[in-house]
Amino acid sequence: MLVALGLLGRELGGRAWRAFTHYQTPFAFKNPHPVAGPPLVRQVVIVLVDGLAYHASRAMPFLNELRRQGADAECRVGLPSLSLPGRAVMMTGAWQEIHGQATNFNPRPLPVEHLFQTAQRKGLSTALAAGPAPQTLFAPYVSERIVYRRMDPADSRDLDKLEAELRWMGEATRALLREREPDLFLLDFSIADEAGHAWGASSPQYQAAAQAVDEELRRLAPEIDRQHSVLIVTADHGHTAAGGHGGAEESVIRVPLVMVGGPVRAGSTGSAEQVDLAPTVAALLGIEIPASSQGRPLLELLDLSPATRRAVLEALYEQRRSFVDQYVGWLSGRSGPAPAPAAAGGVEARLGALAQRAEAARQDRLRREERARLAGFAALVLAPVLALAGLRALGLFTEAELALAVLAGISAALLYHGLFAAAGLEYSFSAVNRDEWLGRFFMKDMGAATAACALAVALAAAWMERRLRPAPLSALARVAWLSAALLGYLFLVRMAIVYWRNGVFLRWHMPEQSWGFSFYLDALALTAVGFAGVALPLLAWLAARLARATALSPRP
Ligand SMILES: [Zn+2]
Structure with a gap:
């Protein structure tokens, strides 16, 4: 289960990151009847x-x-x-x-x-x-370049x-x-x-x-x-x-x-x-x-004559109508534009109506997609619970072990947030001062999750040793694995909520940045805890040995 959680974290995080850096916008529209105002x-x-x-x-x-x-x-x-x-x-x-x-x-x-493109179309240099x-962005519509x-x-x-x-x-x-x-x-x-x-x-x-x-x-x-x-x-x-x-x-x-x-x-x-x-x-x-x-x-x-001002607004209206028709068409799943009904009123009122239409279509699609993601959300949240219940039914661990692991998992989650803040991590791009430091930033997040999990497991093992004198290795291993799985599960639940509410694979709308960031960092943390968690019984055993040694040391 731990390895499966780790693989899941890696897959979800990797997909979200690729969708973000390799985003292909569906909104590269042409305006079939472009209008331009007079040059000023x-x-x-x-x-x-x-x-x-x-x-x-x-x-x-x-x-x-x-x-x-x-x-x-x-x-x-x-x-x-x-x-x-x-x-x-x-x-x-x-x-x-x-x-x-x-x-x-x-x-x-x-x-x-x-x-640059529309300027060249008008014959401007x-x-x-x-x-x-930046030169790559605007190629090939630039006639003169200085490349720094x-x-x-x-x-x-x-x-x-x-x-x-x-x-x-x-x-x-x-x-x-x-x-x-x-x-x-x-x-x-x-x-x-x-x-x-x-x-x-x-x-x-x-x-x-x-x-x-x-x-x-x-x-x-x-x-x-x-x-x-x-x-x-x-x-x-x-x-x-x-x-x-x-x-x-x-x-x-x-x-x-x-x-x-x-x-x-x-x-x-x-x-x-x-x-x-x-x-x-x-x-x-x-x-x-x-x-x-x-x-x-x-x-x-700008100081413009009323006629010029009108011409500028008319050009804007024609562009916006073409954009909104195509935008709404795409959002509502059509193959072509969805032409707006003929609008009355002054150009500013008509522009306002277009903006409302675009926003309503966007909200509508967001709501529909959120509903469609509900099943995925439920699967992510429930599948691990069912798996755990199955293992419990098979008698693979006791209720006391589970209770201790729940406590250790929650403590590890709190500890992770302490380490997260102490390491200068935040759910914002601004916390990564340079692009080339992004890898290090992500490693810190994985390190914080691994360290928090290890510390909580070591404490749980020491406590078991004091209680059971001695704690058998098999019991220590079960609690260690359960604790890691529970911490991983907490990350997974938060990821599932972000996935449900925001969507995390960029296809047409940008998820809220702090949510998107938390999804990706949680995915990395889940990956780390999943894979590192496998080795935790060794740590639990060492912690128990240490607890035994300190408990047996002669008192004055
Ligand atoms: Zn910069």
Whole structure:
């Protein structure tokens, strides 16, 4: 049974992880009748300051100057708040579960439409200055590239080297801007993310990195003709004080969004979501909104004539209707789109109705799938109980042994949570400061489960020895195995609840991150306890021997 539990944990965890890193979105839609509004400017330059948290951006003097001359929005990003998923949100206007790049692992060309694609379709020139992974996302719709080299891990902990790298990026991107004059240019500055990972978001180094970016912005801004261009400064995510990101912590999901030039209204403020960037840029350039976009143009930050404003909203409505028809069609199991009934009213009311329709279809499918998972939930929870009852009926252990094992299993579960916290583990991507530390993070979880189980079994064995004098090896083995099985069962029950309520194999909707994380970490813990549990009788025997030795030691 223990080995079976271990195998089950490995299988469920492995499947959940693969479904997450190899997610194939079903929502890569085309818009059969795309509409674009009139171009408002000739050029949009987006500076993506990787890892720049909102609070750090407020301490950048030049950026604050741009805020006063243009628009200042507080922007919320989606989950997981990682670099590649965030870049994909910015350029597609679609959240992670729609655009399909759910993690930083396994970068692939985006299957859903993005701004580079719709810009090229309109004959605009596109440019991207970024590392190799973001380049992969947007290939092959970028005409001009600067591919940043991968930094030496040692150099990424050296602020002087990071600043030198930033200056090189600044020079290279300004040269591209002057020589090629791309219509749509996305350029990455990575120093704040590197500093955030190395020293955390409350460190002086992180602040210094933000100041260095501010200096680069001061050099970049004069190169842009604000009459005909819009400059946008934003970030993919922030950082925690300890240095990670990926989770839903406030300092991670709040980022700046500053726009200046063209029709951007000076001194305007607002709040935005990361999906709003793509439709806003599409409106500025007069290109089609990407077909799977879920955002809205930030019209409150722009000075537009009533006619232009109407044209922008009509383009948005046509895109959204096409998306929602296909989205609802897929969710309700049709082979094609489910056209909405003709809607009346102003364009804003019609857009509201579309959003409601999409959300209702999503909720409906979630509820149906939850009901369908109930049988699987019941099987996971009941099968081990039935197996245990069968073994008891065969007389393979006594009730007293079972009672002791239940106590040991519950103690081990409590102990596991203590060790979990002490090892710095959390149910959030932000607790893993670097992608390459993920393996170590998972090993710590398995170690915590094994250690908690071993300690509880050793204590139970010592207690048995004191009671039975001596405790027979067969009884010790039964209690050890039962204790491990009960601890494994507690993990399994929690996994079954997450599976039932959230679904854990990413097929079309992102499970809540803390739940998804707890499922995966519990699966690893179950694997560890299942396999290590087999060897526990040896430990129980040693603990009993130790208890006997200490009990027999002569007293003064
Ligand atoms: Zn990062």
